[in-house]
Amino acid sequence: xxxxxxxxxxxxxxxxxxEANPLLSxxxxxxxxxxxxxxxxxxxxxxxxxxxxxxxxxxxxxPAWRHYVGETTVSLFPSVWRDTGCGSHFIVWxxxxxxxxxxxxxxxxxxDIMKRTLQLxxxxxxxxxxxxxxxxxxxxxxxxxxxxxxRRGVAExxxxxxxxxxxxxxxx
Numbered sequence: 001x002x003x004x005x006x007x008x009x010x011x012x013x014x015x016x017x018x019e020a021n022p023l024l025s026x027x028x029x030x031x032x033x034x035x036x037x038x039x040x041x042x043x044x045x046x047x048x049x050x051x052x053x054x055x056x057x058x059x060x061x062x063p064a065w066r067h068y069v070g071e072t073t074v075s076l077f078p079s080v081w082r083d084t085g086c087g088s089h090f091i092v093w094x095x096x097x098x099x100x101x102x103x104x105x106x107x108x109x110x111x112d113i114m115k116r117t118l119q120l121x122x123x124x125x126x127x128x129x130x131x132x133x134x135x136x137x138x139x140x141x142x143x144x145x146x147x148x149x150x151r152r153g154v155a156e157x158x159x160x161x162x163x164x165x166x167x168x169x170x171x172x
Contacts, residue, residue, distance in 0.1 A: 004099065005048070024044040042054055055080060073095040108144070
């Protein structure tokens, strides 16, 4: 077994899934399958187990991940959690792989994202995914901002059924 990848190694774009296979030679290597619309991301499992993953991006083919493409990066939402094979669980944000079992800390969002996220928080719990959609951002950026706002004492996280939701902390 190879060492776990820390970043996505984007190898390009193909029209059909099978065309990606020769490009997936190292953990974290990824290829976009695009035929009219983005169909999938083919990836060599970043865990180093040697398996290839197909991450569906096309809602017409069933449950699909969202993908966000920056000038030089790619992000996926939600996390990828393999329930077969190696069982790895990871997040792809800005082409970096965050391993869920290692409790990797997300990189800090910009001051602008922190400010915009704080402006959306009210006294009612709101999902970080909903806030990200309102702001036009990758959900991981808003989750990171919410967690930092909680550590600063200006926001609080939901628990139980409200996990993944945040609100502005009441002031005394």
